[in-house]
Amino acid sequence: EVQLVESGGGLVQPGGSLRLSCAASGFTFSSYWMSWVRQAPGKGLEWVANIKQDGSEKYYVDSVKGRFTISRDNAKNSLYLQMNSLRAEDTAVYYCARGGTTVTMYRYWGQGTLVTVSS
Amino acid sequence: EIVLTQSPGTLSLSPGERATLSCRASQSVSSSYLAWYQQKPGQAPRLLIYGASSRATGIPDRFSGSGSGTDFTLTISRLEPEDFAVYYCQQYGSSPVAFGQGTKVEIK
Numbered sequence: 605e606v607q608l609v610e611s612g613g614g615l616v617q618p619g620g621s622l623r624l625s626c627a628a629s630g631f632t633f634s635s636y637w638m639s640w641v642r643q644a645p646g647k648g649l650e651w652v653a654n655i656k657q658d659g660s661e662k663y664y665v666d667s668v669k670g671r672f673t674i675s676r677d678n679a680k681n682s683l684y685l686q687m688n689s690l691r692a693e694d695t696a697v698y699y700c701a702r703g704g705t706t707v708t709m710y711r712y713w714g715q716g717t718l719v720t721v722s723s
Numbered sequence: 724e725i726v727l728t729q730s731p732g733t734l735s736l737s738p739g740e741r742a743t744l745s746c747r748a749s750q751s752v753s754s755s756y757l758a759w760y761q762q763k764p765g766q767a768p769r770l771l772i773y774g775a776s777s778r779a780t781g782i783p784d785r786f787s788g789s790g791s792g793t794d795f796t797l798t799i800s801r802l803e804p805e806d807f808a809v810y811y812c813q814q815y816g817s818s819p820v821a822f823g824q825g826t827k828v829e830i831k
Contacts, residue, residue, distance in 0.1 A: 639820070649760075649768065649811055649822040663818055699767055709758040709815045711779065713767035 606630040606712045608700045613717030620690050626683040626700030626714055634678040637703030640685050642696035653685065654708055690721045725750050725814050727823035735831040742799040744826045746812035751792045753816030759788055759797045763808045772797065
């Protein structure tokens with residue numbers, strides 16, 4: 605059974621940092637694109653970042669470029685999102701999602717972790 | 724980058740009725756790489772349709788997708804009580820990936 609379990613969310617002040625983690629199991633982690641998708645309270649889905657199987661390609665939504673870094677550790681079956689210089693508008697539930705082997709539609713999602721940026 | 728516009732914003736229907744949801748892209752979606760998701764309150768999204776018209780594993784056949792190029796449609800042939808939710812389209816044919824803003828299907 606495919607499982608994606610996020611952790612690391614919480615309350616942080618504007619300008620602060622957080623590192624989200626996603627523990628994957630039930631599939632060959634190193635064979636799939638992985639992504640972070642977020643959802644602000646009461647709003648729609650917003651793709652945040654993608655990373656290729658070997659970490660050689662990474663893509664970001666414009667609003668987080670230079671502040672967020674996506675990474676993965678295939679030996680630990682884990683995906684990460686380092687978030688720096690956080691803003692109030694980054695407040696959202698952050699989902700870890702498994703892409704495909706060549707494309708990024710999301711068959712599997714984690715349960716999400718809430719990040720709240722507030723003073 | 725491709726922008727997806729979903730319509731209507733809200734669809735008010737009764738159980739048993741047919742629901743037709745639209746997703747329009749600002750540019751042609753490569754290889755019909757268009758997906759549909761269902762999301763219920765407090766839950767993660769669930770993949771319904773990929774490749775514009777292929778049902779994901781375990782999705783009932785009352786859900787169907789169609790379209791190509793810039794115009795796509797999700798049809799729910801007969802609404803069941805569990806189908807009242809928010810639906811999102813997503814294009815994954817070009818970078819960056821993009822979601823539509825969602826259509827809420829509510830009970831009339």
